[in-house]
Amino acid sequence: MYREIVIPNRSMALEGLDLVDAQYTSTVFGKHIHEEYIIGVIETGAQKFLHQKALKVASQNQLIIVNPDDVHTGEAASPNGWRYRAMYPTSEHFSEVYNDLGLGYDLAPYFPESVVSAPDIARDLRLVFDQISLNATRLHAETLLYALLMKLVLRLSIKKPEKQKQRYSKHKLYEAKEYLRATFDQNISLKELAEIAGLSQNYLIRAFTQEFGLPPHRYQLQLKINKAKSLLKRGHLTSEVAIACGFFDQSHLHRHFLRSYGISPGLFRRTMNP
Template sequence: MDGNRLLSKTWLPGVELFHADFSGLTFARHSHDAFAIGAILQGVGGYQCRGQRHALPAGTLSLMNPEEAHTGHAESARLVYRMLYVEESRLPTLLGRKRLPDGFRCINPNDDGQVAAGLARLATEFERGDALALESELLAVLELVFVRHGGLRTARPAPRDGGVTAFLHDYLEAHYAQAISLEQLAGLVQRHPRHVIEAFRRAYGVPPHTYLLQRRVREAKRLLLSEQTSLDVALSLGFYDQAHFSGTFKRFTGVTPGQYRRSAAT
């Protein structure tokens, strides 16, 4: 069995997500030129690192610093895990900090599942390719794991709004059907992406990518009452595909697009 996938985006250099699902595969001693942030989903992973042999059951994290040599194999018949790789040179831009993480002191620390959940959301957005959602989830995962396990201090609150969120709100209202990246929004107001997310959430209760989805769903309700098909509505509003549209619509309304259309017609 080999269900491995390595996910990346040309517009997000230095960042990769490896979804591993294999039996019998082993990795010889090697290292990465990136921080590795992983979560074991099924089975037991094994490797040698820092002079010790480690066995990681499902539910635990696997953290590596750049250039840290290690092996890798499955201790169980099947092993499934997700591993995020972020080149060290990308951290200043992504984290927006003057003081960067010290590095991971413990390579398989205890965690409450939030890092693994963040990696799952990140994997979903890698598959969809929605830049705004993908970049937002990436920043959230990095902030979480480096504060918890990498010696990074909790970020200071974002600077005063100064009209930034009102401008971004109007921009999202005017361009809700277009592909928008977090970097693009940050560039419009000359703020770091993390500050954009924090300030917007403080003003409107949700981050920009959630607000954008809500706005698209609001418009979808109007379009579904016309002659357009659900697929046409999905594509016209910038959704990845009909399944993404249907899942998002139900997430915010409690019903599928088809159920909404039928209930409105009765």
């Protein structure tokens, strides 16, 4: 009998890199986003997930790669669930690679494929996890990580497709999105957001969902959860985080954090701050 096991970790390498080793059997992740990239490898079993409006299945030894702000889901695709190890590099982590390639700091990679068969990269990823778990020196860990990030960029990434010139209404949708990012902790109304975008409430809901994969209220919730994760990593008390991120109370934060990360906010905080 398998059970849900989630072991988050934070390496000091590259000024802080989040890692996770997880086993899921019955957990089902609804649509959500991350601010970081997800670079993971399936160790056992298989996972299926909705990404870029298509159902993907990743099996043992395959890589899972998800770009920041990409809406995705997650659940078991095999009877015993799936175990995977993943790291969550930020755009800033990749910027060092781009700068060394002479491409500048302001670029970040875009990975068009979310399920990839690349045994050598999977091996390198596992080596990073193993050495960090063995308390490798920072220099050793960063050498392995940098080589891995460079290989990911050169082998699997492309220049992010440029957005076509936006119609007026689409431009207003992006204004609404940025307003949500700036006011995620506030209890704003649908009417207020629609007025910011200069759109009807009905059109805003439909068009926002079509453009970004989540309705406005779900996108706002994901922003709250991601901010909560950041504060918990720094050791803030769960009660303080709930208030700072605009949740009604700790139980509200607990429910939604568990749904997104498969671990309670309290346990996540304790694990990241031993």
